Amino acid sequence: MIAAILSLTLLGAALGIVLGIANKFLKVEGNPVVEELLVMMPGSNCGQCGFPGCNGAAEAIVNGTAPATCCPPGGKALASAIAAKLGLTVDLSAMADDGPKIAVVAEELCIGCCRCSKVCPTDAIIGAAKQVHNVFREACTGCSSCIEKCPTEALVMRPVPVTLQHWVMPRPVAA
Amino acid sequence: MGFMNLLKHLLSDDWGVHPDDHKRPAADAPVRVMPVPQRLYLPLQQHLGGPARPVVLVGQQVSKGELIAEAQGMVSAPIHAPTSGTIVAVSEITAPHPSGLTLSAIILEADGRDAWGELPACVDPFSLSPAEIGQRVAAAGVVGMGGAAFPSSVKLVGASRAKVTTLVINGGECEPYLSCDDRLMRDQAAAIIDGIRIMQHATGANVALVGIEDNKPEAIAAMQRAAGRGDVVIRPVPARYPMGSEKQLIQVLTGTEVPADGRPADIGVIVHNVGTALAVRAAVREGKPLISRLVTVNGQCAAYPGNIEVRIGTLAEEVIAFAGGLKGDGLGLARRIMGGPMMGMQIPHWRVPVVKGSSGILALDASEVAAQEPNPCIRCGRCVKACPMGLLPLEMSARIRNQAYDEAIDLGLKDCIACGCCAYVCPSTIPLVQYFVHAKGELAAQDRTKLRNDATKKLALQRQERLAREAREKAEAAARRKAEREAAAAKVAAEAAAVNAQTQGESA
Known part of the structure; x- marks a missing residue:
C-alpha cells in the first residue's frame, strides 16, 4: 500500500519536473506579426479565404503564400491595412472593379x-x-x-x- | 383543453411572425382629406412593368383627371392629372426606393380650381362585358393598391381568360403600423362590396372571399353588414404577418397551395386588394381615374398619426406637415419609410412623392429600428420556422454570403417573397432578407448581362455579315465595271476591225 503510494507520488513529481524544464527550455515562440494581423482581422473564422480560420489566413499572408487581399469580409480597408503593416504593395483593383x-x-x-x-x-x-x-x-x-x-x-x-x-x-x- | 391547444400548436404549420401591430390610435382616427398642394410630382413609373410615356407638353393646361402619360407596352399603366393646372416640367425626382436614385416625373403646378374634365360614367357596370370593364380599368390607370402596384387590368383580363372560379379580396393588411385598408373598409364598406361585385363580374368568379385579419373587428363588422348574405363572403383570418401575402392568404382561405413556379390563376384564384376594389368601382361606375389614395402616417415620431387622403404626387414632406408634423421637429427620427415597416422602402429624405402604391409614410424613432450589429448564426432554426414559404433562410444566406447563388436557387431562393420574417426573428440580428433581395437583384443583373452579351454577339455577327456583303458587292461592282469596259473595248475593237476590213476591201 505505502509502496504503491510512494512510487506513484515519486513518478508524478519526477514527470512534473521534466515537464517544467521542457516548458522552460523547449518553448515555441509564436510569430508576433501573425498575432498582430489576427487582431486586425474580422475573427469570425468564416473560411471564405480558403484557410482554416483567420489564424491560417494570417500565417499564409505572413509567409507570402496568400495575397493581402484574400479576406473578403475585411474588404479593401483590411487589405490596405495589412499591406501597410507588412510593407507590401497590393492591387486593390481586383477586389471590386469600378463597374462597366x-x-x-x-x-x-x-x-x-x-x-x-x-x-x-x-x-x-x-x-x-x-x-x-x-x-x-x-x-x-x-x-x-x-x-x-x-x-x-x-x-x-x-x-x-x-x-x-x-x-x-x-x-x-x-x- | 390546454393540452389540446398545445397539440394543435405543435401540429399546425406555425409560419409567420406576430409583430406588435401599432395600428392604433392611427386606425381609430377619422380620415383627414389633404388639400391639393401647390405642386405635384408624378413619376412616370408608379407601377410594375414599362414606364408610362408623357403625352403633354411643358406649359400645357390640363384638367383634373386628364391623361398626361399613356401606358407603354403590355404591362403598364397610364397616369392622369390629379388636379387641374399647368405642366411645368418633365424632370427627375427622388424615387420612393432605398437606392435614393431618381425617376423621370411630370411636375404639375395646381391652379387651385381643381375642376374635373369630362368623365365617361356608366350607370350599369353589370351590362358591360368583362373586356369593356378591363378597358375602363386600364384607361383609369388602376394598379394594385396593396403595395406591389401591378396593373389591375392585366390581372382582370388574364383572369377572365384563365377560367378563374374564386376572387380573393385582400383585406388582411398584415403590415404593422398601416391602417389605410382598415379605414377604407370601415368607412366605405358598401362601395368596396360594389367594387368586388364588379370585379367578380369581370373575372367570372363564382365566389368572392374577403380575408380580413381578426385584429380589425370594426372593419369585419362593417363589411359583413354591407355584404349581407350574397356571394361575397367575409372571412376573418388570424392576425399574423404575412397573412396579406397573396400565396398565404389563398392557402388560408381556400386550402389550396399555389405551385412554386406558378401563379394563383393556375389554381383558379385571383387576388385583389380592397383599395383596388374601390379604385375599380370609381373607374367603372364614374369613369374616375386613380388620382388619390389613402395613406397612413404613423410611427413614434409622427405627432398626430392617422389616415390621410392625398393626391398622387404629393411630397411626403407636405403630407407630414399636413398631418401635424413630427414630434420635436423630427429630432428623434431614426428612419423614414414609405410603405410598411416590413416590406416598405427606406427613403433618404422626405422630398419623395406619394405614388399609387404608397400605403404609408412612417417616421420611426430609434426604439422602433433594429440597428444592431449582426452576430454569427447560431443555427437555432427560428428563421426556418418563421418562413411562410417553408424555406431555409440560414442555409440560403450562407450560400449567398459566399456568392454561391446557384446553390441558393436550389434551396428555393426564387420562392422567397422577401417578407422579412426571417430577419425579424433572428436572435443574431443577421440581415437575412437583405441577403435574399441582394441575391435576387444580382441574379437579375446576371440575366441582363447574359441578354446583353447575346445581343452583342448578334450585333458583331451582323457587322461581320455587313462587311462581307459590302466587300462582295464592291467586288461584284468592280467586276461588272471591268466587264463593261472590256465589252466596250471589244466593241470598239470590233468596229475598228470592221472599218479596217471595209477600207481594205475598198482599197482592194
Missing part, C-alpha cells in the same frame, strides 16, 4: 470624321460624314477601341449610369 463603362461622344468636339464608327465591333456608333456622331448606349460594349481613333478626343469612356432598373441592393456585411 461605355463610350460617350462630346458633341461639341465631334467633327463627323467617321473614324470611330468604322472600328466599332458592334456598330454602336451612329453618324455620317460631317454629322455629329452618337453612341447607342444599349449596343456599346465598352471595348474602348474607338477612343484612340478620335482625332479631337471627343470620345471618352464614362461609367454606365446606375438606374432604378439596374440597381442591386448591396450584399450585407458578413457577421
